[in-house]
Amino acid sequence: MPDTADVLCLESLHVHFPIQGRLFDRLRGRPAGAVRAVDGIDLNIGRGEIVALVGESGSGKTTVGRVITKLAQPTGGRMLFDGRDMTSVQGSSALRPYRHRVQMIFQDAYQALNPRHTVFDIVAEPLRSLRLVEDGKQLAERVGEALASAGLNPPGDFFARFPHELSGGQRQRVVIAGALAVRPELIVADEPVSMLDVSIRAQILQVLVDLRAKHNMALLFITHDLPLAWLIADRIAVLYLGKLVEIGSADEVTFNPRHPYTVALRNATPQIGGNVGRAELPALQGEVPSAARVPKGCRFHPRCPVAFDRCREEEPPPVEVGSGHTAACWLAT
Known part of the structure; x- marks a missing residue:
């Protein structure tokens, strides 16, 4: 079981990327606007806990991971690691102790590995x-x-190999080994199995679960696959357009979702025998709205199958719908 102490705490985290305006607008000094990739999220990860951050492409999941690993700088809010404010810490020498304790597993293992090494x-x-x-x-x-530890045995047989001599699963294990080598306290895994076969996915997930049990290591597991998140995570946080719309235990969020977006993510996964027993909500229409033009009210209402007038004007606050389970929807209660 995870420790009760938080190893990481995000408080009202914002990450906005400026948009370069047209030449005439720049000459007149008009503001160009910004892409609100992460728009004020609060998230904590306990020591030894696995938290899954779930959402479709463009929701801001990878940006959160990059901020945690200090590959991107937040524009607002705070990030506390082991009680210390790391928000404004920069520079290789100042970040050396932090890099020792926080590592990242990237999505594309082949791109993450130097082919010459x-x-x-x-x-x-x-x-x-x-x-x-x-x-x-x-x-x-x-x-x-x-x-x-990453499952490459005997390890001496792999010392002299190059990335192109490995299978996809072996390359992903090498990336995991690179993160494990420094014995971190927190690993951010950004879609670590999305490019692997189903049979290999189970092996990689088992490696991550075993590492948590062996080293009491915390893990932020970033994925778009809600059932996959349920398999590995203690808690699931659902991200939509830079906002956390639902968070709770893995069982609660998966089997008792209280936000229409979470329901849509669950229903998007094919099931043998059809969608028997699933909520009768139509599929979401269109692409993810632009993070540069966030709606005035509930940012989900343009895609919501059950939206009403209030959703157009007011953004719903997160409300508690169960023990440790919150959802940001007017119909959640």
């Missing part, structure tokens, strides 16, 4: 850059330990 050099790189080993013997031991 061997597996040994790829996994050893963070250990060298963060100066976590004293000599070559210790370096080889840490690399072998990381590869074994």
